[in-house]
Amino acid sequence: MNIDVIEKDAFKVMGFAVKTKIWRSGVAIGRLLRKIDKKGTHENIPNRVDPDILYGISIDFLKNKGVCSYMFAAEVSTFKNLPKDMETRTIPACKYVRFFVSPKDENIAKILNVKNRKNYGALIRGAYRYLQEKWIPESGYKRADISEVFEIYDLKDIEEGIYVCVPIE
Template sequence: MNYRNDIEKCIEYIEANIQEPFSVKEIADKAGYSVFHFSRVFRRIMGMSIMEYVRKRRLSLAAQELLQAEKIIDVAYNHGFDTASGFSKAFRKEYGYSPLQYIKRMKPFYQQGISDMKGIYTKEPQIVSKPAFKVAGYGIKTNIIGNSYTSDIGAFWDNFNGENLEAKLYEILNPIRHGEIGVCMLTSEWADIIYVLGVIVENFSKATDDMMLIEIPEAEYAVFETLPVNTVHDLEQREFAQVIKNTWKYIFEEWFPDSGYCYDEDKYDFEYYDERCHFRPDTVMEIYIPVKKV
């Protein structure tokens, strides 16, 4: 399934209607996806949420108009801002200076590009069938459409590590094997989700009231192992996090188009972290993508 082509068609639609009001649902409908699935695919490929992309495009187009001697108030209205002050605030946040300062500097407008991932990921995934299993763990509520999604997940990981919730999970649940599952659960049609980091359990009898419980159905998966990274001296594991992000991007942008598979929206994808991802010279993790033949 060619997700990249679908995203490009949606971007064409956005560009053609960039000065018109529209919703994420309207764009998702154009692609034939649910809001939740489209939002995830868009973020994985483009590196940002749909509305963040729209905001950046409107501001970059506004920047061009500013350099063409257009009035600030007119530019603001042309690109969906109700007031000049609201536009100026958004512009300063994006570029680091006000529209007036921008005009005075006469520098080319900034447009965030998408890094070229071709050739970076070379491993072929394993296609495996996995029976249903149960996960218990701790989670956070967020929204995949909003701009806070990435920071919410990052803050959750910081809290998970800072409060040593991993040790708490193993102490309370005593799972059969070591390994954490990171999974997103859709809770509404508007892409509200719960991100859960937990362990596989035989049943939920030991789970406490503050834990979240998920039953993962039987599914066929494409399993991607990330390229090894040396994290021995990288306490924040920034390079490892970037490799994971790059792998997700590769999956939806490069692997799916020629794979003969499509994403199975009735199942869960998840990340799997075990003893191989703890400050090793060959740190790796696995991404499980539910698939079905096209």
């Protein structure tokens, strides 16, 4: 299992968002991705720091009792030239537990209690559950009081897997 702890400075993101229920977000996120395809893909996000990295960010994850906003975004250097259909957010500096989840890992489905290791949505939900219900309590860390949790998608290696990140202290 590939889990590590990282520290990340505050960073700015720009992209598309949708309000959704936390554990039933697949339909809303699917609609969001179709909307992005119709209006222009992530490539239209201006001022990108890295053209190959995208974030899937659950915003207000702790605040709204089962409802959050999900943002598909890129890290940007500035919020200048914000397209009217995009949103911005500054993610605060924090320490994160980072879990690399790969559909190629034959043991991952068992570890995360997921039936199909090729289903990214199920893997992501399983990884969040695992980190928050097992890894964090057993590690000596605590869940930080920051509402954002996120996935990191490296478009060059998306078939290999993604990172799931949860703030800790």
